[in-house]
Amino acid sequence: MTVERSLASRLRDARAVTVLSGAGMSAESGIPTFRSGVDALWRGRRPETLATPNAFAHDPLLVWRWYGERLAHLRACRPNPGHTALVRIAALVPHLTIVTQNVDGLHRAAGSTRVIELHGDIRRARCTACGMRRTDHVDAAIAGTIPRCVCGAMLRPDVVWFGEMLPDGAIEEASAAAAGADVFFVAGTSAVVYPAAGLVPIAREAGAFVVEVNPEPTDASSLCDLIVRTPAGVLLPQHAAELEALVARDQAG
Ligand code: BJW
Numbered sequence: 492m493t494v495e496r497s498l499a500s501r502l503r504d505a506r507a508v509t510v511l512s513g514a515g516m517s518a519e520s521g522i523p524t525f526r527s528g529v530d531a532l533w534r535g536r537r538p539e540t541l542a543t544p545n546a547f548a549h550d551p552l553l554v555w556r557w558y559g560e561r562l563a564h565l566r567a568c569r570p571n572p573g574h575t576a577l578v579r580i581a582a583l584v585p586h587l588t589i590v591t592q593n594v595d596g597l598h599r600a601a602g603s604t605r606v607i608e609l610h611g612d613i614r615r616a617r618c619t620a621c622g623m624r625r626t627d628h629v630d631a632a633i634a635g636t637i638p639r640c641v642c643g644a645m646l647r648p649d650v651v652w653f654g655e656m657l658p659d660g661a662i663e664e665a666s667a668a669a670a671g672a673d674v675f676f677v678a679g680t681s682a683v684v685y686p687a688a689g690l691v692p693i694a695r696e697a698g699a700f701v702v703e704v705n706p707e708p709t710d711a712s713s714l715c716d717l718i719v720r721t722p723a724g725v726l727l728p729q730h731a732a733e734l735e736a737l738v739a740r741d742q743a744g
């Protein structure tokens with residue numbers, strides 16, 4: 492007879508845990524996802540009109556207005572219990588790496604320290620001419636204007652659009668974290684955007700126990716050892732609490 496090990500016991504025994512997070516991770520912070528739900532960011536819009544270098548070249552004001560709306564909304568958003576649960580789990584495992592596709596900075600705001608941001612940070616901009624990175628663009632963007640650099644050129648959001656390379660070294664570091672994981676969470680992502688989605692087979696082939704946390708099926712579901720159709724902000728705190736209880740029991744002897 493095989494005895495199914497609990498996820499908490501796998502986490503307790505893990506040397507390395509890696510989490511691939513996506514927009515669903517921040518859904519319970521009030522941030523709309525891209526492709527799911529009635530308030531999806533891309534509902535009624537074509538991604539190529541907003542999240543590509545061509546879109547920006549063609550109509551920078553349209554693109555900046557979209558980012559301005561999102562920046563205004565983000566000001567009121569805080570990390571949710573799912574983000575905080577990952578900080579609690581990280582305190583009890585030797586290595587926990589978060590590989591996030593999110594650009595909202597909420598993992599770091601929650602207190603996570605080892606975070607690889609694959610798609611940049613919406614709260615930063617960079618100059619289209621001199622390349623300088625800045626964070627003083629937010630008010631201009633929220634006001635519905637195109638933010639400018641001190642050199643006079645247009646700024647652009649410091650995020651990764653379709654057809655663009657990821658930040659230097661980010662995917663290499665993320666692939667190493669996927670390949671080295673004993674437990675690999677796929678949380679709140681539809682797993683349709685590459686190269687991020689390619690981390691799931693990397694983890695799986697390297698022997699990780701792969702857990703999907705998502706209320707809906709995704710392109711990654713068939714690769715997962717355990718699927719939990721529960722929102723991340725509910726499921727992850729439950730596992731953090733189970734792990735804490737297990738560790739406390741072990742310590743009590
Ligand atoms: C919950 C929940 C709750 C709800 N709890 N869950 C290989 C094959 C095919 C294509 C390609 C390939 N390699 C590269 C490509 C091209 C392209 C690509 O992937 N295209 C596919 C769409 C087909 N990739 C790229 O261009 C990438 N660059 C690249 O590969 O460079 C190398 C290269 C360059 C040039 C030529 C050749 C190679 C760059 C990708 C950049 C993606 N950028 C965006 C925008 C970022 C900026 C911004 O925010 O505005 O990143 S697109 C958008 O999608 C954003 C997200 O990070 C990303 C992923 O979305 P995510 O997070 O999965 O969100 P959703 O909405 O899709 O899903 C949410 C999920 O949450 C759902 O499943 C819900 O059910 C769930 N959920 N509530 C848990 N409470």
Ligand code: ZN
Pocket residue numbers: 618619620621622623640641642643644
């Ligand atoms: Zn400049």
